[in-house]
Amino acid sequence: MDNQSFHHRLLALHYVMPIPLNRLKPLLQVDPDLEKCERMNIHQLSQLLKLTYDRAQKFKVAYVKALGTPLIQAYKTNNITPLPFNHPNYPKQLSTLYDPPTILYAKGCLDYLLMNYFVAVIGARDATDYSKDAMAYILPPLVKHDMVIVSGLAKGADAMAHQLTHELGGKTIGVLGHGHFHRYPKENLLLYNIMEKHHLTLSEYPPYVTSQKWHFPMRNRIISGLSQAVVVTEAKEKSGTVITLQHALDNGKDVYCVPGPITSMLSLGPNQSLLEGAKPVWNGFQIVEELQSRLFQK
Structure with missing residues (x-):
């Protein structure tokens, strides 16, 4: 060939x-x-x-x-690197999905894809300060141990995870539900600039593709597929976050949920998931210890 x-x-x-x-x-x-x-x-x-x-x-x-x-030249002009399924930088863990992306379009620090540890940190679009407070306990140990934080560049918890990781001097990957020529939601325009300049954004869609409702469940499978562990801060009982969490559980990933107050609707998703096999988390060192011990056992 x-x-x-x-x-x-x-x-x-x-x-x-x-x-x-x-x-x-x-x-x-x-x-x-x-x-x-x-x-x-x-x-x-x-x-x-x-x-x-x-x-x-x-x-x-x-x-x-x-x-x-001349697609290759057009992508190069826009600092977009296509990673086909047979490319050396294509994440091997995605090939275990039922429906792996044929191509990942990457913009930013490609070397992030060669790191050892990926942890998804996700939650509700209308996340409260409770998510931000939880991340302040969870993210610093992950960043300190050079774990890449993966999220979906949505508003709310996703944006909090990317922003805090950047402030901590860590590495973060944003997985998009649209092509690189578009930025959604508009609230995250400044964050997009930070991500493309200092970190990495990925999409399975060519740059011209706009965001569609059904793209986001597809994006979520990449977030969980890329990561060895998934952390959920806040989520409603029936939400895209909970679907991502379930996908991770079904695929043998470590899933951690921040236990929440029973008075909050945004705690229903994590609290219910704790009954279904997720692990409670209140400190990032719990995740560091489990992931590193598993790698050592291999």
């Missing part, structure tokens, strides 16, 4: 149809180098990519056009 040519064709395909790797595998099994794709008949493309005939027809036209577009 000519890796450079494959990279070019994969970028073109993903630009037109940004789908996870599990949906692309049937095509790659038939055409592992993507050398035949542009010449395949519409019926075969329709079957392999599970598209209607009309959509397969439109895909082929757009794909051929994208092949003639």
Whole structure:
């Protein structure tokens, strides 16, 4: 396989149809180098990519056009580095997901992806000062032991986690639910500048893709998939945060919840999760000890 040519064709395909790797595998099994794709008949493309005939027809036209577009140069101009699933910097832990990202578009400190420890710190968009206070106990030991803090660059708890990690001199990764040409929510514009200049942002979507409601559950699987441990500060009983937490539990990750006051609706998610297998956390050293002991045992 000519890796450079494959990279070019994969970028073109993903630009037109940004789908996870599990949906692309049937095509790659038939055409592992993507050398035949542009010449395949519409019926075969329709079957392999599970598209209607009309959509397969439109895909082929757009794909051929994208092949003639200098995407690599365009991404380079915007300081965006595409990391296909076979790239050395692509996080190996994501390949264990049912639906790994086909490509991660990275902006910032790529060496963060080569670190040993990743801890997700997430919570409610309407998080209170209780989340901020909890993070003041949890994050400093993690930062001190060079653990990368992963979150979703949403407002509320996510923004608190990124901001505090930066203030502590640590490393943090923001996983986006849209492409790099967009910044959502607007409240985090200054934080985006900090993240892109000093840290790392990741997206599984090409830069032009805008935020859509269904993108955020997809983003959340990357947050939990990337991390060895997930910490939840505050969350409502039925929320995206709790779904991320459940995904982490189902995939054998360590899940920690900050126990909350029974008078707060935002404590219902963490408190309920403690009954379902999550561990209570009140100090970051608990997480440091468990993760380091597990690595030592390996």
